Amino acid sequence: MRAVSVQARARRSGVVEDAAQAFGSWQGERRVGATGVVTCFSFGPIKNLTCGLGGAIVPRTPLEADICRRLRGLGIVESAAQRAEVTTYTIDGFGMRVQMSPLNAAVGLVQLVHFAEAETRRRALWRAYAAALDGIDGVSLVDADVDRTVPALCAVRVLDGRRDRVFHTLLERGIGVGVHYPPNHTQPAFAAWHRPLPVTEHLGGQIMTLPFHQHLTEAAAEHITGELRAALAAETDR
Numbered sequence: 001m002r003a004v005s006v007q008a009r010a011r012r013s014g015v016v017e018d019a020a021q022a023f024g025s026w027q028g029e030r031r032v033g034a035t036g037v038v039t040c041f042s043f044g045p046i047k048n049l050t051c052g053l054g055g056a057i058v059p060r061t062p063l064e065a066d067i068c069r070r071l072r073g074l075g076i077v078e079s080a081a082q083r084a085e086v087t088t089y090t091i092d093g094f095g096m097r098v099q100m101s102p103l104n105a106a107v108g109l110v111q112l113v114h115f116a117e118a119e120t121r122r123r124a125l126w127r128a129y130a131a132a133l134d135g136i137d138g139v140s141l142v143d144a145d146v147d148r149t150v151p152a153l154c155a156v157r158v159l160d161g162r163r164d165r166v167f168h169t170l171l172e173r174g175i176g177v178g179v180h181y182p183p184n185h186t187q188p189a190f191a192a193w194h195r196p197l198p199v200t201e202h203l204g205g206q207i208m209t210l211p212f213h214q215h216l217t218e219a220a221a222e223h224i225t226g227e228l229r230a231a232l233a234a235e236t237d238r
């Protein structure tokens with residue numbers, strides 16, 4: 001982020017930080033979201049803090065907050081409370097209908113009360129995976145500094161071109177693995193701007209995420225890594 005901020009300043013641009021997976025993590029002496037850039041969190045179903053579906057923006061100034069509120073609510077200037085007391089309202093620019101529903105917000109507020117427990121559990125689970133994966137040939141953990149970050153995922157690299165087959169074997173064994181994420185620049189939507197990014201493409205063909213959430217037990221992590229070991233061994237024997 002420091003390097004990006006220097007570049008952005010030189011170009012007189014602002015920085016919008018995609019902290020979708022980083023709720024609770026630290027950046028230097030501060031938690032992500034308190035470091036002075038516009039920060040966006042996701043509270044989707046698999047994130048560190050969830051409200052079902054939704055997110056939050058941390059603006060830097062009251063003006064930015066005001067702009068965000070207008071953008072999320074069809075460009076309407078007045079708040080819902082203000083509108084309740086008048087017979088009209090003002091739309092003075094572009095807006096979308098992307099506000100969080102009060103039901104989702106209520107779920108998020110309750111989850112927030114339990115966040116300290118969630119972050120402790122996520123760190124412990126990630127460490128359990130790291131220990132269980134140690135020494136398994138053909139797979140390497142994508143490292144994370146779990147002293148300073150709250151892990152949102154547990155990602156591994158499956159080496160030697162075996163990712164897709166191992167992925168399907170695990171799915172057949174009832175293990176909910178995933179891929180977060182296929183490289184964006186290979187998506188048809190970005191074809192007009194495509195250029196080769198060989199390292200990203202190489203890693204994009206290796207990454208696989210293991211089931212990961214704060215209610216998963218260390219015993220489950222052991223079972224999953226055992227199945228991974230078996231799937232890799234079956235591939236080696238082919």
Ligand SMILES: Cc1ncc(COP(=O)(O)O)c(C=O)c1O
Pocket residue numbers: 018020021041042043044054055
């Ligand atoms: C890095 C990153 N950015 C953005 C998003 C999008 O978040 P949302 O689905 O809440 O819009 C995600 C969620 O999966 C993410 O992991």
